[in-house]
Amino acid sequence: MMRLKVVAFGMIVAAALTACSSIDCPIQTTVEVNYVLSDTLKDTLTVLTKRADRKDTIILNRGVDITKFALPVSYGLAEDTLVFEIYNRQKTTTVDTVWIKKKDIPHFESVDCATHFFHTITQVRATHVAIDTLFVLNPSVTYDTSAKHIEIHFKNSH
Numbered sequence: 001m002m003r004l005k006v007v008a009f010g011m012i013v014a015a016a017l018t019a020c021s022s023i024d025c026p027i028q029t030t031v032e033v034n035y036v037l038s039d040t041l042k043d044t045l046t047v048l049t050k051r052a053d054r055k056d057t058i059i060l061n062r063g064v065d066i067t068k069f070a071l072p073v074s075y076g077l078a079e080d081t082l083v084f085e086i087y088n089r090q091k092t093t094t095v096d097t098v099w100i101k102k103k104d105i106p107h108f109e110s111v112d113c114a115t116h117f118f119h120t121i122t123q124v125r126a127t128h129v130a131i132d133t134l135f136v137l138n139p140s141v142t143y144d145t146s147a148k149h150i151e152i153h154f155k156n157s158h
Contacts, residue, residue, distance in 0.1 A: 025113035032070040033100070033121070033141055038153040040067050043088040047071060050081035050097070068148075073141055075104045075117035086130050086154075094130040099123075100150075102141070118142045121149065130154055 047060035047069075059071050059082075074080050084096040101123040107116045119141040124134045135151040 025109055030072075030145070031116060031118060031141055031143065032072050032145075033119075033149045034068065034070045034145070034147055035150050035152055036068045036137075036148045037066065038151060040065055041086075041154060043086050045069075046085040046087070048083045048085070049074070050083050056083070070145070073100075073102065073117075073119050075119075078102070084131065096127050096129045096131045098126045098131070098134065107142075124150060 041063070042065060045060065045063045045066060046058060048056045048058050050056055060069055063069060071082070078101060080100045080102070082098045082100070084098060086094045086096070088094070100121060102119045102121050105118045105120065107118045121136050121139040121141065124136055126134055132153045132155045134153075137148045137151055139149070140147070141149060
């Protein structure tokens with residue numbers, strides 16, 4: 001009888017431990033906008049975030065022969081400002097500014113997991129120096145790294 005109680009107690013403890021130790025926080029928690037280019041960009045591309053406090057940050061450094069890239073999204077700003085610097089083979093630099101308006105959406109998984117922000121892109125615009133057009137392919141920015149969010153078409157000279 002004592003042995004039956006010990007086995008039953010052990011099963012209850014094991015069930016309780018496995019129930020409490022399973023936290024289902026997502027492993028992939030990076031939220032980035034995925035950009036695709038209509039053609040391979042043979043020139044060198046650097047992208048900076050433009051900040052109000054003048055502490056601009058390079059978020060893509062010297063990409064060459066690229067067809068796609070991913071950039072982080074701010075949370076707390078209604079619009080991100082990105083500076084695209086294109087350095088061509090003739091050793092001249094062309095600068096375009098891109099503005100991305102978005103809505104920030106808090107994403108809550110569990111009390112055991114950190115809160116992250118998803119985003120909905122509402123508008124994109126550019127200065128159109130080197131960039132011809134921008135298209136929003138998928139406005140929903142989440143953990144999905146396979147989603148293509150913005151397509152960029154550069155002018156023929158790039």
